[in-house]
Amino acid sequence: xxxxxxxxxxxxxxxxxxxxxxxxxxxxxxxxxxxxxxxxxxxxxxxxxxxxxxxxxxxxxxxxxxxxxxxxxxxxxxxxxxxxxxxxxxxxxxxxxxxxxxxxxxxxxxxxxxxxxxxxxxxxxxxxxxxxxxxxxxxxxxxxxxxxxxxxxxxxxxxxxxxxxxxxxxxxxxxxxxxxxxxxxxxxxxxxxxxxxxxxxxxxxxxxxxxxxxxxxxxxxxxxxxxxxxxxxxxxxxxxxxxxxxxxxxxxxxxxxxxxxxxxxxxxxx
Amino acid sequence: xxxxxxxxxxxxxxxxxxxxxxxxxxxxxxxxxxxxxxxxxxxxxxxxxxxxxxxxxxxxxxxxxxxxxxxxxxxxxxxxxxxxxxxxxxxxxxxxxxxxxxxxxxxxxxxxxxxxxxxxxxxxxxxxxxxxxxxxxxxxxxxxxxxxxxxxxxxxxxxxxxxxxxxxxxxxxxxxxxxxxxxxxxxxxxxxxxxxxxxxxxxxxxxxxxxxxxxxxxxxxxxxxxxxxxxxxxxxxxxxxxxxxxxxxxxxxxxxxxxxxxxxxxxxxxxxxxxxxxxxxxxxxxxxxxxxxxxxxxxxxxxxxxxxxxxxxxxxxxxxxxxxxxxxxxxxxxxxxxxxxxxxxxxxxxxxxxxxxxxxxxxxxxxxxxxxxxxxxxxxxxxxxxxxxxxxxxxxxxxxxxxxxxxxxx
Numbered sequence: 001x002x003x004x005x006x007x008x009x010x011x012x013x014x015x016x017x018x019x020x021x022x023x024x025x026x027x028x029x030x031x032x033x034x035x036x037x038x039x040x041x042x043x044x045x046x047x048x049x050x051x052x053x054x055x056x057x058x059x060x061x062x063x064x065x066x067x068x069x070x071x072x073x074x075x076x077x078x079x080x081x082x083x084x085x086x087x088x089x090x091x092x093x094x095x096x097x098x099x100x101x102x103x104x105x106x107x108x109x110x111x112x113x114x115x116x117x118x119x120x121x122x123x124x125x126x127x128x129x130x131x132x133x134x135x136x137x138x139x140x141x142x143x144x145x146x147x148x149x150x151x152x153x154x155x156x157x158x159x160x161x162x163x164x165x166x167x168x169x170x171x172x173x174x175x176x177x178x179x180x181x182x183x184x185x186x187x188x189x190x191x192x193x194x195x196x197x198x199x200x201x202x203x204x205x206x207x208x209x210x211x212x213x214x215x216x217x218x219x220x221x222x223x224x225x226x227x228x229x230x231x232x233x234x235x236x237x238x239x240x241x242x243x244x245x246x247x248x249x250x251x252x253x254x255x256x257x258x259x260x261x262x263x264x265x266x267x268x269x270x
Numbered sequence: 271x272x273x274x275x276x277x278x279x280x281x282x283x284x285x286x287x288x289x290x291x292x293x294x295x296x297x298x299x300x301x302x303x304x305x306x307x308x309x310x311x312x313x314x315x316x317x318x319x320x321x322x323x324x325x326x327x328x329x330x331x332x333x334x335x336x337x338x339x340x341x342x343x344x345x346x347x348x349x350x351x352x353x354x355x356x357x358x359x360x361x362x363x364x365x366x367x368x369x370x371x372x373x374x375x376x377x378x379x380x381x382x383x384x385x386x387x388x389x390x391x392x393x394x395x396x397x398x399x400x401x402x403x404x405x406x407x408x409x410x411x412x413x414x415x416x417x418x419x420x421x422x423x424x425x426x427x428x429x430x431x432x433x434x435x436x437x438x439x440x441x442x443x444x445x446x447x448x449x450x451x452x453x454x455x456x457x458x459x460x461x462x463x464x465x466x467x468x469x470x471x472x473x474x475x476x477x478x479x480x481x482x483x484x485x486x487x488x489x490x491x492x493x494x495x496x497x498x499x500x501x502x503x504x505x506x507x508x509x510x511x512x513x514x515x516x517x518x519x520x521x522x523x524x525x526x527x528x529x530x531x532x533x534x535x536x537x538x539x540x541x542x543x544x545x546x547x548x549x550x551x552x553x554x555x556x557x558x559x560x561x562x563x564x565x566x567x568x569x570x571x572x573x574x575x576x577x578x579x580x581x582x583x584x585x586x587x588x589x590x591x592x593x594x595x596x597x598x599x600x601x602x603x604x605x606x607x608x609x610x611x612x613x614x615x616x617x618x619x620x621x622x623x624x625x626x627x628x629x630x631x632x633x634x635x636x637x638x639x640x641x642x643x644x645x646x647x648x649x650x651x652x653x654x655x656x657x658x659x660x661x662x663x664x665x666x667x668x669x670x671x672x673x674x675x676x677x678x679x680x
Contacts, residue, residue: 020383027369027380034371109363111343112384178292264346267339268283 006260013113021116025123047132051139054079066202066231073143074231080136081230082199082223084129085158089165089219090190091125096169097176097183104270114263118173122166140230147233157225157236160245164218167251174258177266197223218244271356272320272435272467274341278350279314281336282307307348310336311491314350320435323468325478325499327506328488329515334471337488338362338440341469356435356467359385363440364425370414374405377413378428385429395431402457403427423450433461438469455481476660479503504657507554515552515652528628528647536574536631536642539608540564543627543649551649553618555656555666561613561627561649567603574600574642576611576631583624588664592630621663622655 014021033039055076066074099117100107107114140146176183197219203211214220221244225236284305286292295304311333318324328334339345341352342360367384368377378399382392392399400409403423408416416424430437437458458481462468472478478485478499485502487495495502542549544560553559561578577592593600593611603609627649633640656666 016386017383019389020380023380023383023389027372027376031369031371105363106366106384108339108344110366110384111360112386265284267345 003256003260006256010113010115010256013115014119017113017116020112021120021123024116024120025127028120028124029127043128043131044135047128047135050132051080051136054083055139055143071145073145077140077145078202078227078231079200081226082197084132084136085161085223085226086194086197086199086219087132088125088129088158089161090194091128092122092162092165093169093172094187094190095121095125096166097172097186099169099173100177100266100270101183107267108270114266115259118166118170121169122162126162145230147230150229150233150235153229153236154226157222157229157241160241160248161222163252164222164244164248167248167253167255170255170259171251174255174262174266177269178262193217193219198227199223202227215243218247272465273353273355274318274436274467274469275353276314276316276341276350277352279311279337279340279347279352280309280349281311281333281340281345282309282348284308309348309491311340314493316486316493316496318467318469320356320467321462321465322484323462323470323482325482325485326469326471326488327473327478327485327502330518332488333491334488335440338438338469338471342438354436357386357432358436358438359429359432359434360438361426361429361440362438364422364429366425368413368421368425371412373412374403374409374416374424378409378424381425381428382431387432391432392428399424399427399431402453419447419450426450426454430457430461433464433466436467436469437461440471441473479660507654507657513552515654516550519551519650519652528626528645530643530645532631532641532643534643535569535640536565536567536571536603538563538629538631538643538645538648539566541627541629541645541648543651544612551651552654553651554654555620555622555661556617556668557656559615559618563611563629565603565609565611565631567605567607570605571603573602574631574633576600576629578613578630579628580620581626581628582664588620588625590628594634617668618653619666619668620653621661621666622653623664624650624652626650 029043030040033042036042038045055073058079059073059076065072066078071077096118099121100114103117106112137146137151172182172186197217198206198214203214203220203224206214221240225241228234228236284292285308286295286305291304295302314337316324326334326337336345338360339362340347341354342358342362343352344362365381367381369380372380375396378396379389379392382395383389403409403420403426405416405420405424408420409424413421439458455477458468462481468481470478470481482499485495485497485499486493487502487506495505540563542562543551543553544562545553545557550559563576565576575592575594577590577594579590580588582588600611601609626647629643629645629648631642631644633642653666655661661667
């Protein structure tokens with residue numbers, strides 16, 4: 001019951017400060033390109049360059065082919081499907097875990113709903129991701145690799161992934177205030193995690209023994225779902241996503257619980 | 271609207287014995303406690319009625335800022351609760367949420383939103399914000415080209431754009447130039463007149479006296495006195511402040527600091543500042559004071575001179591003399607003899623501020639010939655404002671005032 005009251009108070013705070021949230025997201029986005037001549041164009045050029053690297057270099061120059069896929073762009077699409085969405089995950093978790101430390105002076109001096117800070121992080125990351133993913137979608141359409149209706153199955157999976165990222169980020173964010181080693185450790189862990197997830201390589205090339213361990217990696221089924229949709233045009237196996245879904249909810253609850261229990265101490269510790 | 275109720279408020283910080291203790295406490299099941307509580311505020315009770323103006327005073331570290339943080343809600347209390355009715359504006363620090371690359375106008379909107387206003391509300395108040403901040407065309411320039419004074423002005427204008435029901439001010443007004451400070455106080459006063467409740471924390475007794483109709487004295491985390499500002503400030507100046515400042519100065523200036531030179535024929539072993547025979551480093555203007563020196567000769571001395579010079583914070587000479595000029599002949603000293611010397615001021619005529627005393631022992635009228643001992647900044651002390659007449663400046667002179675009617679022959 002107290003948890004429900006807590007959640008409603010969070011939502012009320014978010015609603016009251018919606019102007020601040022949107023304003024900050026807009027400002028963070030603008031501030032990156034504010035002083036450059038090309039301005040917001042850079043926010044398109046950067047991800048565009050990334051997609052060009054993955055597509056042109058891998059498909060044309062390295063002639064990389066995915067086993068069982070005819071299209072010349074097969075491996076490029078496979079790579080983008082994983083790398084772009086992993087980027088969203090990495091940005092949300094890495095920034096959420098530092099969100100309290102980065103805003104220490106604000107937290108100490110001004111009374112405002114603290115929950116707005118992680119929400120701003122998610123919206124910022126979401127905005128960046130929409131740009132890069134929008135460009136990627138345009139590329140899919142132009143190159144004739146657009147998978148059709150199945151494309152829209154991406155959105156519920158993205159929702160699960162964001163939930164997972166925020167939950168994990170919140171847990172780490174609260175811990176990081178009290179134990180600063182958490183942040184350092186997670187940055188390293190994130191790199192290993194990337195290579196231990198089938199993103200640049202398909203899961204099939206892994207030895208059977210290793211592949212069975214992938215069930216313990218919540219990011220693996222998400223990545224495989226994206227790759228399935230975008231490369232093969234397959235509907236995801238929703239059943240395989242249930243464990244991730246539950247893990248995400250567990251992390252979110254744990255994150256909110258830690259946040260509620262230690263919100264006062266966070267300010268004392270900063 | 272505008273009532274503040276503080277009930278049994280207390281704040282303790284958790285102190286863990288080591289790096290791992292917190293982790294151990296978190297991970298051990300059940301209610302294992304591995305920390306000690308360090309109480310910085312305890313048992314704070316007071317009510318502020320709507321429209322009342324209350325000043326909170328206390329020495330550094332008494333818990334004033336913590337109390338404000340608890341009242342504004344940035345920090346969570348360990349015991350008790352605070353309830354405030356109405357809209358609160360807290361000026362704990364100005365310029366929070368400003369970003370250097372955005373214009374004054376954009377920053378005003380952001381800062382306003384952070385304080386709980388909507389963008390529309392800030393926009394509606396914009397002409398008034400611009401007018402009050404007096405930054406002219408700069409309002410549309412990026413903040414990084416602002417002077418620090420302009421930033422503060424803009425921040426204050428935004429924070430006080432709307433009249434709040436409760437205004438909480440923490441020394442924030444003591445920034446910016448004198449002209450703008452006057453303007454800020456003017457705005458605070460006009461809000462007071464319109465019924466805003468004011469909670470004001472300051473080191474400046476004058477400001478508390480003029481702005482507030484009640485003062486609360488906090489000492490070592492508890493309320494020590496709650497009453498009309500003049501009484502509370504007198505009590506503060508007489509009892510709390512000297513002791514606290516005294517120990518602060520002593521901690522900051524260990525014995526034997528300052529630079530010394532001289533032949534050492536005559537040495538100043540000890541130097542002290544006394545008030546009614548008690549060693550003090552914080553004196554109240556107008557009270558009696560003595561400079562006490564203990565001297566030792568390493569050669570037989572027939573005639574010598576001891577002098578002192580009081581300097582202000584900036585190193586300006588304020589007052590100095592020596593036994594030669596005072597026509598005070600000093601008795602000859604034998605080898606190894608120790609003597610105490612006192613310079614007595616019946617009334618210390620220095621204005622409030624920080625001072626240092628330089629001491630000198632030399633052979634003749636001045637220290638240029640036969641410098642025995644020269645001790646720069648031997649003593650550091652502070653003068654507190656006197657009770658009674660409020661004065662400013664380096665001197666605390668006694669004076670009276672009288673009037674006389676002028677009869678013009680018709």
